[in-house]
Amino acid sequence: MTDGLASEGRVLLGGDLEFELNHQEATPEQRAFLESRGTVSRVASIRAMARGGNGEATLSELKAVDGAYPLVGAVETNPPVAIEDALSEQNGSFGVLAAPALLDRLGIETGARIRIGNAEYEVRATLAKEPDAIAGGIDFGPRILMSDAGLAASGLIQPGSLVEWSYRLALPEGASDDAIRTTREAVSSAFPDAGWRIRDRQNVSPRLERNIERFTQFLTLVGLTALMVGGVGVVNAVGGFVDRKRETIASLKCLGASGGFVVLVHLVQIMALALVGVVIGLVLGAAMPFAVAWGLGAMIPVPFTPSVDGLNLALGASYGLLTALAFALWPLGRAHDVAVSALFRERIGGVKGLPRLRYRLTGALALTALVALAIAAAYDRYIAILFVGAAAAIFLGLRLIASLITWAARKLPRPRQTELRLALTNIHRPGALTPSVVLSLGLGLSLMVTVVLIEGSLRRQLTGNLPEMAPSFFFLDVANTDGDRFETFLRERGADPQIERVPMLRGRVVSLKGIAAAEYPTTPESEWVLRGDRGITFSSAPPEGSTVTEGSWWPADYDGPPQVSFGAELARELQLSIGDEVQVNVLGRTITARIANLRDIQWERLGINFVMVFSPNAFRGAPYTYLATLSYPDGAGAEQERGLLRAVADAFPNVTAVRVKEALDTVNALVGDLALAIRSASGVTLVSSILVLAGALAAGHRHRVYDAVVLKTLGATRKRLLAAFSLEYLMLGATTALFGVLAGSVAAYAVVTQVMNLAFFPDITGAAIAAFAALLLTVFLGLVGTWRILGETPARHLRNL
Structure with missing residues (x-):
C-alpha cells in the first residue's frame, strides 16, 4: 500500500503539488504565480444538503471542478459519458455526477433531478472511479461532482462558508522531485502569509501513510505474539524430541561423545527444521500480497502494488530463527549433564534441572536480540517497549500460575473419588502437561480478551451515553444574518428543543511560542492541532461543557489585545502555558493572541466546543457563520427527525444539517470494520495457540500411553480414565482461562486509559465467552x-517396558 501511494501519488493528488485554502480563493497574483510554473486546476469542496423530488434529503460532499480537471488520471462513469458533457448546462440546468450511494439514499435513478442550495441539477451518470478521491480524506456523505459554474448557481458560496479551495499544479512532464521541492519553496517564499496547506505527490495523504x-x-x-506462542511450541517439541x-x-x-557435541548435533537438526519452517513462511508471506491484489484488489481504496520486499522478508526470517534459537536452547541444554544411566533408566519424569550457564546465556542473548530487533524495527518504539514488557509480564505470570497449579495439586488432600485423585496427580506428576497447556492457551486467550475489551470500550465510549447527552442535529453554515x-x-x-448556537470560523495555526507550526515539536496525540485548518470561535463567556482550570476568563466588555482560551489537555501535550503566544491565520489574516486560560473540555458530550476560543475583539468585522445544535429533551422518533431535516433543507437550502445518528452509524461502521480487521489479525495468535496446545498434548502422548497401560493393567476402565483426563483438562483450562481474562483485562485497561486516554468499560460478556x-x-x-490412547491394548506396550 505504501508503494502504491508513492508510485501513484501524482494521480491520487491530481497533480504534482496541491495548494489548499479555506474560506477564500487564491488572489489573482497567487494564481498567476502558480500558472507560471505549470498547468493549474481549481477544485472547490463543500458539504451541502441534496434533496430529491420526493422530498428526501441527505448530506452530500460537493466537489466543483473547472475545465482543466482532472490534470492527471481520468474520471470513469456509469454509463460512460465525457465529463464536459456530464457537467455542462443543458436545457436550463447543470449536470452532476453522483456516487451510487446518493441515488440509494434519495430513492432516485440516473436522469432524475435533485436540488442543491438554490439550484436544480440533473444526475447524468454515477461515479465509477474518481482518480483523486483519496486526496479529500474521509467523506461523511455521498460524493457529487459538478462544474464550478454549477456550484456558483447553487448560491452556497457565502462569506464564511466552509469551502476548501484546492489548486492542483502539474509541472512539465518528467519533473523531478527536486523540481517539486524547488517549486514548493518558491511559492512559500513568494507568499509566506497565504495560509495555505501545501502537499505534493510524495506525501499525498500523510495521515493515511x-x-x-x-x-x-x-x-x-500480533506476529511476534504468535511467534512467542510458537516459542512455547518449540519448547514442547524440543522437550519431546529429547525425550x-x-x-x-x-x-x-x-x-x-561429549555433552556439548550431543547438544550441538541436535541443535543443528532443530535449527535446520526451523529454517525449513522460516522458508515456508517467507514464501507464503511473499505470495500473500499478490493473492490479495488478485482477490481483493478492487475493494482496496488505495493503489495496491504487490511486490517482494527483501528487507521485510529478512526481518521476518530473523524473527523466526531467533525465536527458534531462544526457545530451543533451554530444553535442549538440560540434556548436557544427565548421566547415561539416568537416560536409560528414566522412563516417566523427563529431563530435569537447569541447563549449563553457557546455554542459559546463549538463550538469553538470542532472546535479547529478538527483543532489540522488535523495538528497533517498530514504528512507535514506546508501544513496542510496552508490548515487550507486557509479554514478559504475561509469560512470567503464566509460568507462576503453572507452578502454583502444580503446587496446589500436590498439596491438596487426596480425595476419595478415584477420577479426581488421578486428575490431581496428573497435574503435578513428573512430565505433566501443566506448564505447556497454561503457557500456550494463556497467551492466546490474553490477547483475545484484550482485543474484545478494547473494542467494547470504544463502542461504549461512542454510543453508551448518547441518549442523555448527544444532540440530535448539527447545523453548519448558518449565515450570521439568519441566526x-x-x-x-x-x-x-x-x-x-434545546438549541445551542455559536459563531464559527476556520483558521490554521501558524506558530506557537514564536516557533513555526511545521517546526513545532508535537506528540502523536497533539500533532493534529497543527495540521490543516481548525474550527475556532469567539465568546465573551466560557462555552458549555468546559471548565476553566488555570488562568481567568476575560471580561464581557474586554477590548484589549486578542486573547485565547486553549484546551488544557492539548496544552499539556504541546507544552503551552498561560501567557504563551499563539498565531492563527484566518481568511488570509494572521491573528496573534496570548493564552489567557486553559479549559478541561467534555468532548464526549458531542456538544459544541473548540480547542481555541478567542476573545470577541480578535475577529471584529470578520465574516463568520453559526454552528448550531438541536437536542430533544424527551427524545424524538426517526420520522420526526427526517421531517425536520426536510423542512430545514427546503427553508434554508444553504444550511448543512448533520443528523447525529447517521454520523454515528458511519463511525460505528468504521469501528466495526476496524474491529473485524483487528480480530482477524489477532486470530493468527489464537490459531497458533490452538496448534501449540495440540502439539503440547501430542508431546505428552508417550507418557499418556504409559499411564493408560499401567492403569488398565490394574483394572481401570475406559470410562474412569476418560473421566480422570476430562477433569484434568477442565481444571487446567478453567485456571488458565481465569488468568487470561484477568491479564487481558489489565492490558485492555492500560491501553484504553493510558494510550487512548478514554474511559474503560469492561465487556464482561465478551470476556466470559472467550474464556468459556x-x-x-x-x-x-x-x-x-x-x-486414541484409551484404545491401546496393554499387551503390546507391556512387552517393551
Whole structure:
C-alpha cells in the first residue's frame, strides 16, 4: 500500500503539488504565480444538503471542478459519458455526477433531478472511479461532482462558508522531485502569509501513510505474539524430541561423545527444521500480497502494488530463527549433564534441572536480540517497549500460575473419588502437561480478551451515553444574518428543543511560542492541532461543557489585545502555558493572541466546543457563520427527525444539517470494520495457540500411553480414565482461562486509559465467552488425543517396558 501511494501519488493528488485554502480563493497574483510554473486546476469542496423530488434529503460532499480537471488520471462513469458533457448546462440546468450511494439514499435513478442550495441539477451518470478521491480524506456523505459554474448557481458560496479551495499544479512532464521541492519553496517564499496547506505527490495523504505504518506495527506485534506462542511450541517439541532421543543420546555418550557435541548435533537438526519452517513462511508471506491484489484488489481504496520486499522478508526470517534459537536452547541444554544411566533408566519424569550457564546465556542473548530487533524495527518504539514488557509480564505470570497449579495439586488432600485423585496427580506428576497447556492457551486467550475489551470500550465510549447527552442535529453554515430567524424556525417545529448556537470560523495555526507550526515539536496525540485548518470561535463567556482550570476568563466588555482560551489537555501535550503566544491565520489574516486560560473540555458530550476560543475583539468585522445544535429533551422518533431535516433543507437550502445518528452509524461502521480487521489479525495468535496446545498434548502422548497401560493393567476402565483426563483438562483450562481474562483485562485497561486516554468499560460478556470457548477447546483437544490412547491394548506396550 505504501508503494502504491508513492508510485501513484501524482494521480491520487491530481497533480504534482496541491495548494489548499479555506474560506477564500487564491488572489489573482497567487494564481498567476502558480500558472507560471505549470498547468493549474481549481477544485472547490463543500458539504451541502441534496434533496430529491420526493422530498428526501441527505448530506452530500460537493466537489466543483473547472475545465482543466482532472490534470492527471481520468474520471470513469456509469454509463460512460465525457465529463464536459456530464457537467455542462443543458436545457436550463447543470449536470452532476453522483456516487451510487446518493441515488440509494434519495430513492432516485440516473436522469432524475435533485436540488442543491438554490439550484436544480440533473444526475447524468454515477461515479465509477474518481482518480483523486483519496486526496479529500474521509467523506461523511455521498460524493457529487459538478462544474464550478454549477456550484456558483447553487448560491452556497457565502462569506464564511466552509469551502476548501484546492489548486492542483502539474509541472512539465518528467519533473523531478527536486523540481517539486524547488517549486514548493518558491511559492512559500513568494507568499509566506497565504495560509495555505501545501502537499505534493510524495506525501499525498500523510495521515493515511501514518495509519498504514501503525497498522503494520500492529500486525508485527500480533506476529511476534504468535511467534512467542510458537516459542512455547518449540519448547514442547524440543522437550519431546529429547525425550524420544534418550537411547540415541545415551549411545553417543557411551561411544565417547561429549555433552556439548550431543547438544550441538541436535541443535543443528532443530535449527535446520526451523529454517525449513522460516522458508515456508517467507514464501507464503511473499505470495500473500499478490493473492490479495488478485482477490481483493478492487475493494482496496488505495493503489495496491504487490511486490517482494527483501528487507521485510529478512526481518521476518530473523524473527523466526531467533525465536527458534531462544526457545530451543533451554530444553535442549538440560540434556548436557544427565548421566547415561539416568537416560536409560528414566522412563516417566523427563529431563530435569537447569541447563549449563553457557546455554542459559546463549538463550538469553538470542532472546535479547529478538527483543532489540522488535523495538528497533517498530514504528512507535514506546508501544513496542510496552508490548515487550507486557509479554514478559504475561509469560512470567503464566509460568507462576503453572507452578502454583502444580503446587496446589500436590498439596491438596487426596480425595476419595478415584477420577479426581488421578486428575490431581496428573497435574503435578513428573512430565505433566501443566506448564505447556497454561503457557500456550494463556497467551492466546490474553490477547483475545484484550482485543474484545478494547473494542467494547470504544463502542461504549461512542454510543453508551448518547441518549442523555448527544444532540440530535448539527447545523453548519448558518449565515450570521439568519441566526435568529433560523433558531425561531427550529423552535416552531420541535417539542421545546434545546438549541445551542455559536459563531464559527476556520483558521490554521501558524506558530506557537514564536516557533513555526511545521517546526513545532508535537506528540502523536497533539500533532493534529497543527495540521490543516481548525474550527475556532469567539465568546465573551466560557462555552458549555468546559471548565476553566488555570488562568481567568476575560471580561464581557474586554477590548484589549486578542486573547485565547486553549484546551488544557492539548496544552499539556504541546507544552503551552498561560501567557504563551499563539498565531492563527484566518481568511488570509494572521491573528496573534496570548493564552489567557486553559479549559478541561467534555468532548464526549458531542456538544459544541473548540480547542481555541478567542476573545470577541480578535475577529471584529470578520465574516463568520453559526454552528448550531438541536437536542430533544424527551427524545424524538426517526420520522420526526427526517421531517425536520426536510423542512430545514427546503427553508434554508444553504444550511448543512448533520443528523447525529447517521454520523454515528458511519463511525460505528468504521469501528466495526476496524474491529473485524483487528480480530482477524489477532486470530493468527489464537490459531497458533490452538496448534501449540495440540502439539503440547501430542508431546505428552508417550507418557499418556504409559499411564493408560499401567492403569488398565490394574483394572481401570475406559470410562474412569476418560473421566480422570476430562477433569484434568477442565481444571487446567478453567485456571488458565481465569488468568487470561484477568491479564487481558489489565492490558485492555492500560491501553484504553493510558494510550487512548478514554474511559474503560469492561465487556464482561465478551470476556466470559472467550474464556468459556478456551475452556471447551482445552477439554476437546485433550480428549481427542486421549481417545486414541484409551484404545491401546496393554499387551503390546507391556512387552517393551
